[in-house]
Amino acid sequence: MFKISKSDYVLGVKCPNAIWFKKLRKDLQPEFNTALLEQGNAVGALARSKYPDGVHITDLPWERSAVLNTQRAIDNNAPYIYEATMATSTGEYCAVDILKNNNDGTWDIIEVKSTTKPHDYHYIDISFQKYVFSKCGLQIRDCWILTLNPEYVRHGELDAQELFIAHDASAEMQSMETVASEVERIRNILNGPELGIAISKAKCNKFYECSYKNHCWRNVPPYSVFDAFKVALADEIYAEYGPDLANVPADQYVRQMRSGDIEAFLSNQEICNPDILRQ
Ligand code: SF4
Structure with a gap:
């Protein structure tokens, strides 16, 4: 059974060739962009300071301990859980940047981005997160995308309250039925034979320029x-x-x-x- 992460899901929505390459053609893997990762980590740390006193899950999202520690933090009624992780029995898993406790039995998902506005694929990403957490039994109320505030001007210390803007993602998200059928479609692709490559300017640049272009556009x-x-x-x-x-x-x-x-x-x-x- 293939495990499906949130980045797998976004890639599978973008293109069947892309998800097949990622999972089954290790020879085609693009170089990992560590600079982007470091930037994301730095922004994530700043965002956590906007929602203080949370429990930070530091295990990697595909490790069983991440799920166990998340469940413990939920049971302990933590106000916020950073990198909260859940995995369905069918192999979908993800970590949520910030899980916010509404203290009424419901939780909000907050996805942190280092952009100044949400992009299309951010909504697809957060839809998958809601799907995984809901399927694992958590009641998700609202979903938010936290971006950098382009109008923020720093005076002295960074002010995390002013640095970020929270966007309500609800109206732009995929329905849970859509996510379920997309997951099924992605699994069918992965369980099938390698597909012929079908390039297109629209698809290969959808969301972001595809990292398999060197291969497909050769x-x-x-x-x-x-x-x-x-x-x-x-x-x-x-x-x-x-x-x-x-x-x-x-x-x-x-x-x-x-x-x-x-x-x-x-x-x-x-x-x-x-x-x-x-x-
Ligand atoms: S380059 Fe285009 S066809 Fe190839 S994997 Fe990426 S999106 Fe798909």
Whole structure:
């Protein structure tokens, strides 16, 4: 049985090839970005000071002890639990940045981000967290994404209360039924054979630029239909003619390009017929 973490889930929602590569093609793994991790850790520590006196679960999220220590903190009615971790009996698991005790039998999930506003995939990430914790029996009331306040100006010591803004995530989150069916879809992908690679400008840049592009886009020329055309049209042209601009009928598409790209497009086709531009 494959274990599914929150980053696995986001990757699986983005692209079936990507989750398959992550779990089953260890030879393709991109380099780990430690600078990003350190930045996230520093922001996470600052965010914890906004919600003081919590219990910090320091075990790694895939360790059984993380779940046991989280359960102990819940039983002890801790006001906040940092890196609270739960795992379902079917193999989905995650750590929540800050679990807030509402003292009425319900808990809030607070996801900390080092961006200045929430992004699409943050809502998908927090939906999975709610799914895991709910499935483990915890009653989740509200979910929040905590981002940096772009208007914060430091005067002396950092003020964690002013440094962060909490965004109510509820309206943008996936329903628990959607998460359940996405988890099932991801498991079916992982239990099946390796799929043919299907690239697209929309998908490969969805949420963030995919780290498997070096592999999947290896046959795309340095200047291709993906550079010359906007997202939806680029994918449409790619499906019809492939990535190479030399195969794209100039008279049909040249007017739909950004003006700065027209010269490169025509020179790529080894033609430079000014009549095309006058048509
Ligand atoms: S590069 Fe595109 S096709 Fe390849 S894994 Fe990433 S999103 Fe999927």
